Amino acid sequence: MINKLNLLIFYIFICNLSFSQEISDAKIDSILSLLTLEEKVSMCHAQSQFSSPGVPRLGIPELWMSDGPHGIRAEINWSNWDYSGWTNDYITAFPALTCLAATFNPSLSNHYGISIGEEARYRKKDILLGPGVNIYRTPLNGRNFEYMGEDPYLASRMVVPYIKGVQMNGVAACVKHFALNNQELWRNHINVQVSDRALYEIYLPAFKAAIKLGKSWSIMGSYNQFRGQHCSHHDFLLNRILKTDWSFDGVVISDWGGTHDTREAALNGLDIEMGSPIDTMRSTRHAFDANFLGSSFLEMVKSGEIDERILDDKVRRILRLMMRTILNSARPLGRINNTEHSYVARQVATEGIVLLKNKSNFFPLNPEKKLTIALIGENAIKSMTTGGGSSELKANYEVSPLEGIKKRFNNASIIFSKGYTSDSSDQDVKSLIKDALEKASQADIVLFIGGLNKNRGQDCEAEDRKELKLPYNQDYLIDELQKVNPNIGVLLVSGNAVSMPWLSKVKAVLQTWYLGSEAGNAIADIISGDSNPSGKLPFSFPVKLSDNSAHFFGELSYPGDGETQYYKDDILVGYRWHDTNNIKPLFSFGYGLSYTTFKISDIKSDKKVYSDGDSLSITYKLKNIGINDGSEVVQVYIGKSDSKIIRALKELKGFKKTYLSSGKETTEIITLNTSDFSFYDESISNWNLLAGRYEVYVGNSSDNISEVISINIK
């Protein structure tokens, strides 16, 4: 009788929810009151690799999760990591997040979010494990390709529309990995020591934007430790910053296997534990009771050692997330592998490609001409949607660079040679080089397509790269190729910076990232000139590793001593370091060429003196003075050169991407707030804005500034 009554109440509640879609605490509490202690505890940990249980007795559903962040991962078995071998889990592979960041186009990020959210929804996922916004601190981090670069402002601007797009589908985004998971080496235990100032100014802003502006419904705690505590159950990060200061009302999910202790997990802000060891000798229903938030948690609540209100808070959050997702009957049904998603994937890929060098207008190549083009390099044919760790995808299709270029350049004769191999058991390396040099010498044009890949030790989870240089002896190969045919352009496929000792000897370089399903088409769009490149680097390329700030300070700074690491570079990460210390990068943050030329002029602020709280309008004229149509990203940086405390020479605080036909001019405005000029002051544990003179830099990359203007803040 009681059970039937409960069910009735619950169904009345669900019906109400469908109509009003309003989520009130009273409604959540009314469900909570129907749950037994056992049921509540069960909701706080996994029931399978990628789901957490509901309460069948009351019709409370399970929650299903999926990686993330570039597409919806193939189905994985219930209780091991093998793929299930379904045939209906093929999806659209979107470009990696470094590429999305390189578009500097927040509205495109929203389309990306909407599309991937639709695919998640179609695949019946309630939580998408992404996006990732860990800051690019070192080019060796094996997971940089999953993140949005080295600048907190860029990552903040790009992550918010992605999250909103995903969540429009009634699918929760799960922003990750909170926080300071900036390397893969020793990721499960490395104890990060970083100043409060660097934490607040560099490592937290993108997470804060994801929560406060993007309103992400969930967040993933990271594997590493921070000041001696694991981040998936971290009192300061989760209880204080996330749940108190940022008023986060969603769910904290552990990284898979990132939970280490019942008491800490219970008290320090974790809501759902995922990926912990299970008791495989027990039935499906009880195997996961071995989780830290399983039986031992239940016992501690029963004995009163942990207050039931702690448990209730977790369950309330989980129920709230369910109402936003699976219990929202008004959410759309989603769709998958449709033309629009391919279009978005291609658009992001095309807009993200960065033209780094283009001597004598090497690119674009004319597709009408009967050229012989030698495509050299394994990455012309290697799948880049597979590998890389948890972001690996089962793409419905993936157009390789070779296929894309062949299709677009159908008047040309395309000859391919692998040139190098990533397979250590592979063949005769010497004959690969010989064949490549022969083909290159016969061609009008050589395109070398190399870079990194998704193999372990390259751009791949759970390990870091060992060095900045290209693997598999590619530097040698490029050098030999340019000797037999100097008409050579290089296309780098990677999610990380690499060194380029051959740079002065090649005509052109394109940074092409991991581009997903539409990779080859997007590359063909750019090299044919069908699209004009407009991508900008979301991180700096150092000349050598020791020029990067994390590495400059030696092993204790990166990778640490095996237990602890000290972020001695503090706030001077990426271009902040290069700029402030006058260490010229190979290519700077925000840099990227075009097939046309833009002129930025008439830079003005609306006032010369501002009061705290004012907003500032920076206006400028932008003119396309070249012969091709195209887009330019104008960037606004601020600085305080007379500062008594250490500050970066420049910090990005605004940008705008504008499309202009050849010859056209426009006037644009970028708005800043006086708070953009403040710094995190450890002496008051808060942001502080000092009065005085500041510089506003406007340009088209961090090291190409058209004009600096001064303003005063009262």
Ligand code: BGC
């Ligand atoms: C990764 C997460 C991922 C999870 C589930 C972990 O190893 O760090 O990013 O979402 O696995 O696959």
